[in-house]
Amino acid sequence: MSRYTSITDSDRRAMLETIGAGSLEEVFADIPAEVRLDRDLELPPGMSELEVTEHLSALATRNRSADEEVTFVGAGMYDHYVPALVDSITQRSEFLTPYTPYQPEISQGGLQVMFEFQTAVSELTGLPVANASLYEGPSSVASAGYLAKLENGRGKLVASRGLHPHSRETLSTYARGFGSRVEETPLDERGATDLEALAAAIDDDTSAVFLQQPNFLGTVEEIGPLVEAAKRTGALCVCAVDPLTLGILKPPGEYGVDVAVGEGQTLGNRLDFGGPSFGFYAAAERYLRKMPGRIAGETVDVDGKRGFVLTLQTREQHIRREKATHNICTSQALNALAGMVYLAWLGRRGIVELGELMARRTDYAREALGLEAINPGPVVREFAVRVPDLDRLMESAREDGVNPGYRLGQDYPEYPDGLLVAITERRTRADIDRLARHAAAVRDEVPA
Amino acid sequence: MSQSKVIGFAPGGEDTVTIYERSQPGRRAFVAPPIDVPEAPLEELIPQSERRAEAPALPEVSEPEIVRHFNNLSKNNFDLDTGFYPLGSCTMKHNPKVNERVAAFPGHARLHPAQEARYAQGALELMSRLGRALAEVAGLPHVSLQPSAGSHGELAGLLLTRAYHDDRGEPRTKVLTPDTAHGTNPATVRMAGYEVVKVGTAPDGGVDLDDLRRKADGETACLMLTNPNTLGLFDRNISEIARIVHDAGATLYYDGANLNAVMGISRPGDMGFDIVHFNLHKTFSQPHGGGGPGAGPIAVSDRIEPFLPRPQVVEVDPGNGTAPVYDLDLVRPKSIGRLRGFAGNFGVFVRSYAYICSLGGDGLREASDAAVLNANYLKARLAEPGIGEHLPIAFDRPCMHEFVLSGQGARRNLGVKTLDIAKRLLDHRVHPPTVYFPLLVDEAMLIEPTETEPKERLDGFVEAVRAVLEEAAEDPEVARGAPYTTPVRRLDEAGAARRPVVRQPPAGAEPPGDPGDARQVTSGSL
Numbered sequence A: 001m002s003r004y005t006s007i008t009d010s011d012r013r014a015m016l017e018t019i020g021a022g023s024l025e026e027v028f029a030d031i032p033a034e035v036r037l038d039r040d041l042e043l044p045p046g047m048s049e050l051e052v053t054e055h056l057s058a059l060a061t062r063n064r065s066a067d068e069e070v071t072f073v074g075a076g077m078y079d080h081y082v083p084a085l086v087d088s089i090t091q092r093s094e095f096l097t098p099y100t101p102y103q104p105e106i107s108q109g110g111l112q113v114m115f116e117f118q119t120a121v122s123e124l125t126g127l128p129v130a131n132a133s134l135y136e137g138p139s140s141v142a143s144a145g146y147l148a149k150l151e152n153g154r155g156k157l158v159a160s161r162g163l164h165p166h167s168r169e170t171l172s173t174y175a176r177g178f179g180s181r182v183e184e185t186p187l188d189e190r191g192a193t194d195l196e197a198l199a200a201a202i203d204d205d206t207s208a209v210f211l212q213q214p215n216f217l218g219t220v221e222e223i224g225p226l227v228e229a230a231k232r233t234g235a236l237c238v239c240a241v242d243p244l245t246l247g248i249l250k251p252p253g254e255y256g257v258d259v260a261v262g263e264g265q266t267l268g269n270r271l272d273f274g275g276p277s278f279g280f281y282a283a284a285e286r287y288l289r290k291m292p293g294r295i296a297g298e299t300v301d302v303d304g305k306r307g308f309v310l311t312l313q314t315r316e317q318h319i320r321r322e323k324a325t326h327n328i329c330t331s332q333a334l335n336a337l338a339g340m341v342y343l344a345w346l347g348r349r350g351i352v353e354l355g356e357l358m359a360r361r362t363d364y365a366r367e368a369l370g371l372e373a374i375n376p377g378p379v380v381r382e383f384a385v386r387v388p389d390l391d392r393l394m395e396s397a398r399e400d401g402v403n404p405g406y407r408l409g410q411d412y413p414e415y416p417d418g419l420l421v422a423i424t425e426r427r428t429r430a431d432i433d434r435l436a437r438h439a440a441a442v443r444d445e446v447p448a
Numbered sequence B: 001m002s003q004s005k006v007i008g009f010a011p012g013g014e015d016t017v018t019i020y021e022r023s024q025p026g027r028r029a030f031v032a033p034p035i036d037v038p039e040a041p042l043e044e045l046i047p048q049s050e051r052r053a054e055a056p057a058l059p060e061v062s063e064p065e066i067v068r069h070f071n072n073l074s075k076n077n078f079d080l081d082t083g084f085y086p087l088g089s090c091t092m093k094h095n096p097k098v099n100e101r102v103a104a105f106p107g108h109a110r111l112h113p114a115q116e117a118r119y120a121q122g123a124l125e126l127m128s129r130l131g132r133a134l135a136e137v138a139g140l141p142h143v144s145l146q147p148s149a150g151s152h153g154e155l156a157g158l159l160l161t162r163a164y165h166d167d168r169g170e171p172r173t174k175v176l177t178p179d180t181a182h183g184t185n186p187a188t189v190r191m192a193g194y195e196v197v198k199v200g201t202a203p204d205g206g207v208d209l210d211d212l213r214r215k216a217d218g219e220t221a222c223l224m225l226t227n228p229n230t231l232g233l234f235d236r237n238i239s240e241i242a243r244i245v246h247d248a249g250a251t252l253y254y255d256g257a258n259l260n261a262v263m264g265i266s267r268p269g270d271m272g273f274d275i276v277h278f279n280l281h282k283t284f285s286q287p288h289g290g291g292g293p294g295a296g297p298i299a300v301s302d303r304i305e306p307f308l309p310r311p312q313v314v315e316v317d318p319g320n321g322t323a324p325v326y327d328l329d330l331v332r333p334k335s336i337g338r339l340r341g342f343a344g345n346f347g348v349f350v351r352s353y354a355y356i357c358s359l360g361g362d363g364l365r366e367a368s369d370a371a372v373l374n375a376n377y378l379k380a381r382l383a384e385p386g387i388g389e390h391l392p393i394a395f396d397r398p399c400m401h402e403f404v405l406s407g408q409g410a411r412r413n414l415g416v417k418t419l420d421i422a423k424r425l426l427d428h429r430v431h432p433p434t435v436y437f438p439l440l441v442d443e444a445m446l447i448e449p450t451e452t453e454p455k456e457r458l459d460g461f462v463e464a465v466r467a468v469l470e471e472a473a474e475d476p477e478v479a480r481g482a483p484y485t486t487p488v489r490r491l492d493e494a495g496a497a498r499r500p501v502v503r504q505p506p507a508g509a510e511p512p513g514d515p516g517d518a519r520q521v522t523s524g525s526l
Ligand SMILES: Cc1ncc(COP(=O)(O)O)c(C=O)c1O
Pocket: A328, A329, A330, B089, B090, B149, B150, B151, B152, B182, B184, B185, B226, B230, B255, B257, B258, B279, B294, B296
């Protein structure tokens, strides 16, 4: 039953009369009998709103949310606090229910948000131009690979294994389509990108080189020499970044990277079991007319009044079709709005303070756990350790309502006993100490 | 020029000031939690070479002023909850409020994507149930929920096509798209490494079968089709099209942007399609969000299934009579791989699943019936004297959920273009149709009312269009200068592209530099 329609029987009669049809069947006459569904859809009957709420609630309670445990799981999405003002703004109908601002005169709110968002991304990354969002992190990485293909036509993409495993896999998926191949280069014994191996993999056919800061293990990479190696043969250098660390970490633009991309969930977006969040994409000026996604630009109206429009649309599918530089259409405007509101809330000093808090707690946590570090160098929000009996730690901690982290072995056979531990402003010293007690138990009982 | 008689839009009222221009050093909204660990100097934690020297110039604004800023911005947007939004091809149907509530349950919204499957059974079951419902609507057995929007689904579909042909040792080079296709189709073809071959449209608005027969050959990997197509017409020859494509050994891809016309009436799988994408933000009521988020799940036939993206939700029957257990299958040796991180836009899945639960099978069918009835009613009313001679229907056949008018008549008879009519409609507080798409129709207006509009709204739109045309007959300058009552009036798009200002200039920066190679683009096209 559809309670969202309002056609009464008498409406229907009047409307059919206006149409000049005896029945709706006549209107559907163009659909040949052989492709008509001659039965009802095999779906349960409709439910009342109350029943829907109860059914969905019953499903939700069968998940263990980050409210029900102390979670140290990160691996690309993090349990950060989302301030109340984000929800109150993103739930406004005027932001929630329009579509892409094709009619700028009645979409100035959304367009100005895009412009402000682009500014924030540009500020964070230290790159002059940014778009108004892509889907999420890994597909943004892959989209940078496509830009490199359009730019230089070369066939090889070199990716450090410090790049998120989902990003590497997504890059490979896309690359098989546009005709490049991905070569991965290893991490060294300190959990950082092996510079020599990376440099050795880069040749004249290398289209782009992919790095991540901090890398998937949480290591703060020494980016400068890696960028230098990437640039030697004229390859593009793409760096994935966690925007919430950019209050304290050097912006990718200052290292001379061509494109900075990343996952935006950490900026005011929910965990949502993986999405929706947003991807961001910033680049050096020379890619402005090739980069993907919507871009808002400032202009004036016929009365000289300041306003905003979608601009540089000759990059996009709706104008250039097969000559477009990407196929994206619907992206993640509402999630980018959440990101912008969050960044306004955090502000210029807040993003530094939050970064410092994370770095200090992360340092404290690594010490407190007392386990062998896979990446003993600098870290800011996440670190990897070897756990003598990982199964036992997982079991004992989880019984106590603590989720110790992400098992590295599922993506890195080279770290079968690795645990990736993430810290946010929500993980207090008391939480960390609680995890440390479980770590101490497995550390002390298993002989080295 | 005569001024507007219509007082419509209520702009936010504030001058255009960005959040950066509201910033004052020392203001703040955020207060950090106390530092409860030793305050190690940052220099000891992060080497100077990797540290940021100067804080990013984010705004410094207090919470009350942030709230006002964004609330005032919101008032400069027109939205579906406020008024009629017949934007063709976009299915601007009502977004049920209950969906927002259930999506915000902590069990959904606060669930970490790397949570182990045994602690995410509710989420995986929801995904499995949604997948089964979509499979039933599509008439195809296997679903991947992973793609993030329609065009991501298209990319998935062509990568699956590539994997399918490669697996048979028969790689191919070309993909066919009709000239009525949405821009994402040809753009996707290129991203997937194929060559675009355009297929013509017959006089009845369907695929030109002779042209298709000429072009479908051993190099053809796929035909991408929308049915009903972007003209709002159901292609009567769909079975023959499927036969031609399959005889050539190619796959048939269904762009599901227009699925809202045929739920429970006709299924893409039964039409012969191999791969279908859904736009959950169109057909299944996910709010459009000002341009996303959406989701673009795909459904496929048995022969395509082995190649579906990783991970796949799987249902495992424990075999001892207890309830099924759900898991994510990451192995899938023939899979094309991931298209994104984690398992997809789960928050969108929750809303669309709630929508399907609310409507049920019969309700989905009713929604499509009503969408088609509304479209045909509006089409009939817009053919009335005073309107029809200026905005003739492009293809005079019963339409499905949308239809295309041509502004050719208005341009000739009244001297106003489709763009002018669209802009003048803004003063009447309705969102204009999609304009200048599909490209096939001169001065096109693609109108999709959706099923959630009552008859009175449709009648109101007819009267607005009539008023615009009558006014243009008296004085075309009014429409040419419109809109008048919106927060801003027509904007200089060419100038914006010539001298792009795409961010707030950093403090002390030079004004924007040299004009680039700007090209005039048509405002408002899709
Ligand atoms: C016919 C058609 N195909 C494909 C798309 C692309 O879908 P999305 O915007 O979700 O990527 C659209 C959306 O506007 C469309 O109307």
